[in-house]
Amino acid sequence: MAASGCDVDLLETAREPGAARHGNFINYYTFNPPENRLRLIPRTLLQDVAPPHGGEHDDGEVVLVLDVGCNSGDLTVALYKHLQVDRSSGSETHGRLHLLGCDLDEDLILRAVRSNPFPETISFIPLDITQDSTFRTQLEGYLGSFGRSTFDLCVCLAVTMWVHLNHGDAALLELLSRLASLCHRLLLEVQPWKCYRSAARRMRKLGRQDFEHFRELKIQGDMAKHATQYLEKQCGMKLVCCFGSTTWDRTLLLFSRDKGEGQRHL
Numbered sequence: 328m329a330a331s332g333c334d335v336d337l338l339e340t341a342r343e344p345g346a347a348r349h350g351n352f353i354n355y356y357t358f359n360p361p362e363n364r365l366r367l368i369p370r371t372l373l374q375d376v377a378p379p380h381g382g383e384h385d386d387g388e389v390v391l392v393l394d395v396g397c398n399s400g401d402l403t404v405a406l407y408k409h410l411q412v413d414r415s416s417g418s419e420t421h422g423r424l425h426l427l428g429c430d431l432d433e434d435l436i437l438r439a440v441r442s443n444p445f446p447e448t449i450s451f452i453p454l455d456i457t458q459d460s461t462f463r464t465q466l467e468g469y470l471g472s473f474g475r476s477t478f479d480l481c482v483c484l485a486v487t488m489w490v491h492l493n494h495g496d497a498a499l500l501e502l503l504s505r506l507a508s509l510c511h512r513l514l515l516e517v518q519p520w521k522c523y524r525s526a527a528r529r530m531r532k533l534g535r536q537d538f539e540h541f542r543e544l545k546i547q548g549d550m551a552k553h554a555t556q557y558l559e560k561q562c563g564m565k566l567v568c569c570f571g572s573t574t575w576d577r578t579l580l581l582f583s584r585d586k587g588e589g590q591r592h593l
């Protein structure tokens with residue numbers, strides 16, 4: 328595992344370093360196995376995000392989760408298994424949970440589709456979350472097939488830096504707004520600023536073109552704080568819980584769109 332905790336250090340070992348400009352590493356889970364994040368996420372998380380009875384979709388059946396930037400799907404599948412709550416608790420979600428993973432890299436999605444052990448309940452689609460029209464058509468189509476307009480939970484782990492470096496400040500904020508508009512709960516892992524510097528340094532070392540926006544980024548420093556402030560002030564979300572730090576020293580933050588539900592203990 329890369330000692331610094333920066334995705335970009337994986338570039339050293341990737342076969343095609345230049346091809347990972349969006350964090351689309353082909354061997355990501357060799358270095359950052361799903362367990363690194365899963366051990367921090369409570370198995371009971373879905374009890375908290377499941378549709379409330381008496382609400383818009385009181386079918387008591389389906390829980391919809393979106394995983395943005397799912398890479399080859401290893402964490403998506405592991406998360407699916409992780410969230411199948413123990414039968415003895417009486418709130419087992421098997422068959423109720425439907426998970427959609429998306430990623431801009433079509434080859435990674437192909438790998439995810441081919442190795443998907445639960446094709447009836449987990450789907451993978453190629454999708455660039457920064458492309459407004461395709462993103463809307465695809466996700467609305469998926470939600471519509473369940474008669475829904477939002478996901479119960481959106482998971483976006485280790486993606487923000489890549490959108491920020493490749494598309495700039497406005498795109499980072501747009502991503503956060505978009506995620507917030509898509510779901511009731513958002514589980515977010517942002518890369519710290521030191522990883523941005525590593526990513527830019529690595530590109531230079533490899534003789535590749537700089538990230539187009541790195542030098543002009545105004546949003547820098549404490550990235551988790553910036554994301555939290557923006558989501559709370561501009562997107563009507565509340566930080567509900569911080570699940571602690573990963574082995575790469577990053578926090579997993581859970582936000583809720585529901586007003587008045589902040590600061591619950593999970």
Ligand SMILES: C[S@@+](CC[C@H](N)C(=O)[O-])C[C@H]1O[C@@H](n2cnc3c(N)ncnc32)[C@H](O)[C@@H]1O
Pocket residue numbers: 334349350351352355395396397398399402429430431432435454455456457483484485486489490
């Ligand atoms: C470092 S990996 C993280 C994978 C996974 N979320 C995890 O934490 O295990 C970042 C992923 O985000 C994807 N990605 C980057 N920009 C994206 C975008 N605009 N739309 C969709 N996926 C994107 C990359 O292709 C890559 O697979």
